[in-house]
Amino acid sequence: MDPMIRNRQDAMDAVEAYSPAERQFNRRRSAVGAVLGPRRLPAAAVAAAPAAGAGQRLSAIMGLMFVFWVSETLPVA
Numbered sequence: 001m002d003p004m005i006r007n008r009q010d011a012m013d014a015v016e017a018y019s020p021a022e023r024q025f026n027r028r029r030s031a032v033g034a035v036l037g038p039r040r041l042p043a044a045a046v047a048a049a050p051a052a053g054a055g056q057r058l059s060a061i062m063g064l065m066f067v068f069w070v071s072e073t074l075p076v077a
Contacts, residue, residue, distance in 0.1 A: 029071050029072060030072060030073050033067055034073050036067050037071070040063045040064055040066075040067050041061075041063065041064045044059050044060040044062075044063035044064070
């Protein structure tokens with residue numbers, strides 16, 4: 001058997017291996033997103049004042065989704 005061939009678990013471990021600094025950065029990014037996301041919701045609702053009811057709510061929700069997506073607060077899946 002070729003020593004370069006790994007089993008699936010070894011491959012997954014290699015992909016998901018983070019250094020301590022990367023883990024800390026990911027935790028901080030997620031925490032910032034969890035704080036800024038809900039604060040962005042009312043700000044987006046006020047900023048979209050010219051839009052009628054449903055458009056205003058949609059704009060606010062899209063702003064919240066954007067913050068959560070960029071900060072990876074919630075898993076994408």
